[in-house]
Amino acid sequence: MPTTVPKLLVFSASLRDGSYNQQLAALAARRLQAMGAMVTELNLADYPLPLYNGNLEAGGVLPAEALALHAQLRQHDGVLIASPEYNASVPPLLVNALDWVSRVGSDGGMAAAFGRPVFALAAASPGGFGGYRGLVALRQLLELGLFARVLPGMVSVPVAHEAFDQAGELVNSKTSELLRQVLAGLIAATSQGRPA
Numbered sequence: 001m002p003t004t005v006p007k008l009l010v011f012s013a014s015l016r017d018g019s020y021n022q023q024l025a026a027l028a029a030r031r032l033q034a035m036g037a038m039v040t041e042l043n044l045a046d047y048p049l050p051l052y053n054g055n056l057e058a059g060g061v062l063p064a065e066a067l068a069l070h071a072q073l074r075q076h077d078g079v080l081i082a083s084p085e086y087n088a089s090v091p092p093l094l095v096n097a098l099d100w101v102s103r104v105g106s107d108g109g110m111a112a113a114f115g116r117p118v119f120a121l122a123a124a125s126p127g128g129f130g131g132y133r134g135l136v137a138l139r140q141l142l143e144l145g146l147f148a149r150v151l152p153g154m155v156s157v158p159v160a161h162e163a164f165d166q167a168g169e170l171v172n173s174k175t176s177e178l179l180r181q182v183l184a185g186l187i188a189a190t191s192q193g194r195p196a
């Protein structure tokens with residue numbers, strides 16, 4: 001089966017200046033590029049969406065940003081999300097974005113945005129769990145709610161305020177290796193014989 005160059009989308013679920021998850025997403029993007037993938041780095045700040053409210057959808061018209069995000073997801077073979085953990089769950093920025101995209105019925109609807117790409121999950125937190133509990137909640141949302149395929153391996157970066165060196169690399173070799181494994185898994189899952 002021919003190997004294709006995977007098209008991967010990478011974004012973080014934090015808008016905060018100095019965000020650890022933005023740093024993690026940037027590192028993942030650099031590494032994926034070095035591993036041969038074609039990487040798109042997306043910033044959710046460029047997709048400002050109102051808080052989901054059924055009244056906004058009642059006229060059948062969705063925000064242009066929801067359609068644009070849907071297009072980004074369906075145009076990629078794989079997606080790496082670096083997400084903070086908020087109260088052991090998924091931050092509202094990400095839930096809201098996924099909720100809006102799930103309402104897009106055109107261009108293949110949910111199946112195209114969530115069924116086609118393979119998802120890999122990462123998190124960084126100043127806390128000791130590294131945001132892992134939030135990733136479990138995100139996995140549930142993606143798998144049960146959106147019928148997405150989420151890779152089994154997930155990487156969490158604890159004590160994130162001390163985790164990155166000046167070059168943006170991970171200081172801890174075990175965490176760095178875990179990230180390498182997750183990224184290699186994403187490349188492997190999106191390289192072999194997938195439709196162009």
Ligand SMILES: Cc1cc2nc3c(=O)[nH]c(=O)nc-3n(C[C@H](O)[C@H](O)[C@H](O)COP(=O)(O)O)c2cc1C
Pocket residue numbers: 014015016018019020021022084085086087088089124125126127128129130131
């Ligand atoms: C509302 C809220 C809830 C939070 N809950 C958790 C939590 O459950 N577990 C955790 O490890 N950190 C939690 N944090 C701390 C975040 O991990 C921390 O703010 C982190 O820096 C956010 O990610 P960022 O650096 O990418 O913005 C919470 C932060 C906020 C604002």
